[in-house]
Amino acid sequence: MLKAVIFDLDGTLIDSTEPILSGYEYTFAQLDLPVPDRQAVLDTIGAPLEVQVPMLTTACTAEEFSSIYRPYYNEHAPGLTVLLPGAKEALDAFAEAGLKIGFATSKKREVSEMLLEHLGVLHHFESCVGPYEVENPKPHPEPLYVSAKNLNLTVEELAFVGDMHFDIHCAQAAGVRAIAVATGYLSREKLEALNAEVVLDDLYAVRDYLLMHRDAAPQTESVTSGGSHAQ
Numbered sequence: 001m002l003k004a005v006i007f008d009l010d011g012t013l014i015d016s017t018e019p020i021l022s023g024y025e026y027t028f029a030q031l032d033l034p035v036p037d038r039q040a041v042l043d044t045i046g047a048p049l050e051v052q053v054p055m056l057t058t059a060c061t062a063e064e065f066s067s068i069y070r071p072y073y074n075e076h077a078p079g080l081t082v083l084l085p086g087a088k089e090a091l092d093a094f095a096e097a098g099l100k101i102g103f104a105t106s107k108k109r110e111v112s113e114m115l116l117e118h119l120g121v122l123h124h125f126e127s128c129v130g131p132y133e134v135e136n137p138k139p140h141p142e143p144l145y146v147s148a149k150n151l152n153l154t155v156e157e158l159a160f161v162g163d164m165h166f167d168i169h170c171a172q173a174a175g176v177r178a179i180a181v182a183t184g185y186l187s188r189e190k191l192e193a194l195n196a197e198v199v200l201d202d203l204y205a206v207r208d209y210l211l212m213h214r215d216a217a218p219q220t221e222s223v224t225s226g227g228s229h230a231q
Contacts, residue, residue: 001157002177002214004100006127006147008162009112010045011184013087013103013203014119019077020045024056027069033059042185046138046164048106048131074111078118084183086203091124093207097214100151102127104143104160104170109133127151138166141174161206168194181206 007013010020021041028035036056044052049069053062094101101124105112109130116122127150131137134146148155160171163184168191171178180196181203182188191199200206 002099002159002210003153003157004102004127004147004151004159005094005210006102006104006144006158006160006176008046008160008164008167009103009105009107009115011163012161012167012181013084014081014115015084016077016081016115017042019073019080022076022080023069023073026072027065028057030068031060031064033057045185046106046162046166048137050131051137070108070111074114077111077115081115081119083119083121084203086205086207088121090203090207091121093211095124097211099210100126100153102129102147102151104129104138104147106131106137106166139169139173141170141176144170144174144176159210163191165190165194168196171196179206179210 010016021038024041025035040056044055047055049066050062053060053065091101103112103116103125107130109128109132112130113122113128116125127147129143129146129150134140134142136142144155144158144160148158155175159177159179160167160174161179161181162168162171163181164186168178168180178194178196180191180194180199182191182199182201183203188199198209200209
């Protein structure tokens with residue numbers, strides 16, 4: 001039986017695309033390096049900076065990049081980050097239904113908590129897992145093992161909601177219900193190829209699906225479903 005819902009953040013629960021992209025542009029400019037293509041940056045979102053940076057350039061280290069990027073992002077992200085449509089409604093509904101809530105993200109935990117506090121939803125989260133709470137970040141299953149331990153649950157009692165292949169592979173490797181949502185950086189076509197339990201259009205649909213299928217066993221084949229925007 002489903003007892004907790006764990007969320008990825010960027011592209012799943014929140015939209016911080018603009019501060020991420022502007023932060024990359026600023027950092028590459030400060031380092032006097034060519035700015036990567038916008039899509040190239042978006043394709044790496046979901047991986048820690050230590051993984052992202054080598055995917056985009058070999059002209060600087062991740063540490064050099066991070067020393068410029070993180071202060072810029074931390075300053076600008078709160079004012080430019082928003083909850084995705086249906087996020088508050090889904091969190092409220094899951095809490096009301098007695099489900100525990102957590103996040104497992106490649107964004108630093110302290111930054112994630114700052115943003116969720118700014119957006120008025122941090123109080124919902126009983127488990128907060130970033131890249132430095134684990135030895136092996138997504139797509140390794142460890143973030144979900146830690147999430148289950150934090151909540152005193154088994155992995156079979158979790159669902160993980162994410163928008164990227166990192167998320168779905170992490171859930172599948174952990175034996176957690178893998179819920180794909182087409183709100184972020186990966187196309188629906190690519191999400192459907194990952195064989196998640198279900199591919200949903202938005203967080204309203206995630207809310208409705210998980211509450212309706214709370215007692216269901218994880219599916220082994222991908223299903224597509226549209227969203228329901230009933231408030």
